[in-house]
Amino acid sequence: MLSKFYSSECFRKGLFTALVFFVFNFVYLAAVIYVVFFNTAFFEKYKLWVGIFSTLMVVIDSFYLFYFLYTLLRENYKLKMSLQKTIVQCDTIKRKLFEITKKEYKRFQNGKKTKMVEIAYFDMLTGLPNKLQLEIFFQRLQQNVSSCFDEIAVIIVDIENLGEFEGSSFCSLASVILKDIGFKLKNGLPEKSFVAKIEDDKFAILFYEYGCRDLLVEYIKIIWEIIEGRWYLVGDEFELKSVVGVAFYPQDGNCIDEILKAATEALKQARLREEKKVYFTSSEDNTKLFYNVSVSNELKKAILQKNFLLVYQPLVDLQKNKVAGAEVFVRWMSPEKGIVSAKEFISIAQKEGMIPEIEEWVLDTIAEDVPAFEEMLPDDFFISLNVSFLDSNVAERIFSNKVFTHYNQYNKMMAFEINQQDIDTNLSDCLRVAEEVKHKGFRIIVDDWCSDNISVDTIRYFAVDAVKVDNRCIENAVFDKSVSVIIKGIIEIAHALKIKVIAKGVETPFHYRVAKELCCDLAQGFLFSKPMVRNEFLEFYRKYKMGLIRVIV
Structure with missing residues (x-):
């Protein structure tokens, strides 16, 4: 567009006129300086005419500048209109090309590619x-x-x-x-x-x-x-x-x-x-994405600095009224968000591939806590850890860790939880990993076995030691008699297969009573205690054993 302007008649005329005015103004200014400084007598005699000519020159220069700017703007407008016309023409040519190559494009779809189609539809x-x-x-x-x-x-x-x-x-x-x-x-x-x-x-x-x-x-x-x-x-x-x-x-x-x-x-x-x-x-998508990116970056720092906390929630034997085990949970100690539960960050950690590093830290921390548990807790006490059996390398990571290198020493204490959703996603992979874990002598617990639905195939094909039902299942059993009969029957089948049933999410005395009526073996939930760090858990166990802590039902 600039090259077109420089070659235009407006630019040439404007440039010529500007040069003429420049020469004329330069000569006039030189003459005025000569008269004023070197011919004082002539200046005194004709100073009125000098002033008139000077004013006239200023007026002419102003009018010329105004005219030149007006011409320049008019030419600019013409160039814009010309450019817009060119764009319209290009669009018309493109549409014509589209019409011309329609038949060729159909031939291309049948495998006959032509040069015309290649130029029209593909980047060279x-x-x-x-x-x-x-x-x-x-x-x-x-x-x-x-x-x-x-x-x-x-x-x-x-x-x-x-x-x-x-x-x-x-x-x-x-x-x-x-x-x-x-x-x-x-x-x-x-x-x-x-x-x-x-x-x-x-x-x-x-x-x-x-x-x-x-x-x-x-x-x-x-x-x-x-x-x-x-x-x-x-x-x-x-x-x-x-x-x-x-x-x-x-x-x-x-x-x-x-x-x-x-x-x-x-x-x-x-x-x-x-x-x-x-x-x-979408602002909603931006907010979600920025949050995930922020959490992901903070998690990477937390993994490097090991800013995590391991907590234990007691599993209570409903028949003997004693603490029979504990489930391990991981918490993220964020400098900005405080203590964050796994539910809020574990999905992001899975997407970013951070689970192996977090799992390694959890296993290392359990290794540090196991001697204290062995010293104070009975031989039949067990610790359950939730892992993803969809990861084919999870068994290798578990048994390469220092706490499980000599797995015969810990297989009675440790149990691994597999989520029913993972089983539904890929039964064969979960079954293969479960068989390897079971072969080492560890117990297997199926989490969320009875939540949205009941999977009989799980207890049929998996060599599981226990299954978990949540409080939604318990509540449904109370308000729907047919559901109650089904759940009782399923629990009886589990008991017949020597599989224990754990009531999960027992938060009220109502949940506790229903869990006992359904013949659940163990229960866990906030009714007994929130998840605690190791020392708090050991103190809770001591007080519960001595009867200093009671569940009011």
Whole structure:
């Protein structure tokens, strides 16, 4: 646009007139200086005319400046109109190209790719679909969105600092990087996605049928892993960073242009962030993401500094009225949030792959506490620890820990809890790990066995020692007689298989009485005690044994 202005007639005329006025003003000023300082007599005689000519020159200069600015603004307006007309013409040409290549595109779908289709629908550098093909694909998704899925996520990814390598010596390297990133995005993201290159350093990615937005965040993490980090090419080392803006159909627009515009605005907001540069058009998603990122960063520091606390909640034998065992819980001692229960951070730790480090700390701490328990507690006392049997390496981690290296010494005291939800997710993997743990002589307890439903297959296929039912199951047994009969029957089946039943979440005397009526063997909950650190638990055990602590039922 500037080159067009410099070559315009307005610029040439303005430049010529400015030079003429400059020469004229320079000559006049030189004449005035000569008359005033070197020809005083002439100046005294004609000083009125000198003043008149000087004023006239100022007026002429002012009018010329006004005229030149007016002409410049008018020419600028003409250039803008010309540019807008050019944009419209380009859009028209693009639509005509679309119409021309329709038949060719159909041939391409049948496997016959032509050069015309390649130019019209694909980026020449990466071979990925371009913006035009993105529009076509989005229109097809729109036709099925009401029947197949609720929304479409549109993500714009900008490689923030790739421009630093686009000089004469790095231009080819930047092209290689873009090709590599395009290939990895296309092959590394799930099947229900569409990757396109829309600008020099920007990619647009559509996600559909992704289930929930938590899973979408996991896909964004995959994008970060592909792009961010250190790159090594031809002896050069450099670090790339990405910025991500996320918008949704139909919340942010009804066509791809509107949604891309919303995603671009989100991209601008993402650039203002100091940490992970991603921004959603939804404030709720941003709040959740920023919280998860904040908790994740704090957890990483907590793992390094070992800012965790191990607590024990007693398991009471309902028939003998004694403390028969304890379940181990981990607490996070956050400098900002205080003592945080595992429910609030364990899901984030699982997503970030921090569970092995936390488990290692828990096992090490149990190793330190076991001698104190052995000294004071009876031989039949046991400690239960909840672990994820979905992790195929959990058994290896357990038995490589120092407290379980000589597992024959601790297999009577330690029991491992497996969640019923894990069994429902992958029965075969959980069964394999359970068999390995059981082979070492440790007890297995199934947590949440009777909560939303009752799984008979668990006690049929698993060599479990105990199962847990929660207070929801107990309450349902009271208010629904048919449920009560079913639960009593299931508990009798468990007892017939020599499986103990633990009532979980016993918080009121009402829960306690119902648990005894249902013939539960053990119970745990706030009615007896909250989770305590080791010394507090040992003191609680001593007082409960001596009868100094009683449960009022």
